[in-house]
Amino acid sequence: MADTDARTSLISLLQGVEKFNTEVFPQNRELFAxxxxxxxxDTLFIACADSRVNPSMITQTRPGDLFVLRNIGNIVPAYGEMLGGVSSAIEYAVLALGVSHIIxxxxxxxxxxKALLDPDPTKLARMPTVASWLRNAEAARAVAGVLQATxxxxxxxxxxxxxxxxxQIAHLRTHPAVAAGLARNTLILQGWFYDIASGEVVVLDETTRTSIHVDEAIARLNKTGTETPAA
Structure with missing residues (x-):
């Protein structure tokens, strides 16, 4: 049964490729050219690897608009702690591609x-790499605990x-390329929260540690030109 389901799922993916090749690509040939x-x-978009989160759909952007970095928990290790795929993608996005925003x-x-909030650490025993990765979010759990998220x-x-x-935005600031971009005022950092059930996206304010609606965030940016609630 499992083998049949796996083959059916793969066939569905391949059929999607066929549709892209025969219908979607021809309609967007100029864009892909x-x-x-x-x-x-313009934007480095750092998101969770969760299959329900679709950055291009959420932002209504086209191929080429977002440089997307995804991992479990949308985590950015502080610079020097875990140099690897995340830090290199950030460095490349800022220095080679010249993005002006990081979300x-x-x-x-x-x-x-959920794993961070679970009081039973043995559940991660068979996933030691995941457990190690989530240590980069431990400080958030401490803050959430103060806010009664227990x-x-x-x-x-x-x-x-x-x-x-x-x-993770605070961690971003420790990366040399990001720090330099912020010092030159050529880079804006912003944090978002996406509610899957409602489709609502809110912008997180670093100063007050609260959320604001997208229309208010837009109004603030229009008013100041460069100010952002999370920068």
Whole structure:
């Protein structure tokens, strides 16, 4: 049964490729011709690897608009602690591609946040790499605990996910390329939280550690020109 389900799922993916080749690509041939030899995205979008989070759909952007970095828990280790795929992607996005915005986006019902809130650490015993990775979000759990997020219910998971986004933005500031961009005022950092059930996205304010609606964030940016709630 499992083998049949796996083959059926793979066939579905391949059928999707066929549809892309025969219908979607021809309708967007000019766009892909422009992208064939170069990319110039404005935004580095750091998101969780959760299959329910689709950055391009959430932002209504096209291929070439976002440079996307995804991992479990939308985590950014502080510079020097875990040099690897995340730090190299950030460095490349800022220095080679010249992105002007970095978004860190958390989401509701995040499995990584649930794992951090779970009082039984033995559940991660068979996933030591995941357990090690989640240590980069421990400080967020401490803050969420102060805010009374102490169980794995939806509100506690949301509170922790929001604090985790703010923590990862703080970690971003330790990366030399990001620090230089902020010093030159050529880079904006912003944290988002995406609610899967409602589709709502809110912007997280670093100063107040609270969320604001997207329309208010837009109004602030229009008013100041460069100010952002999470920078």
């Amino acid at each position: 422009e992208l064939a030899d170069q990319q110039s995205p 860190v986006c958390g989401h509701s019902d995040c499995g990584a946040m 169980d794995a219910g939806p509100q506690s998971v949301r509170s922790l996910a929001e604090q985790n986004v703010l923590l």
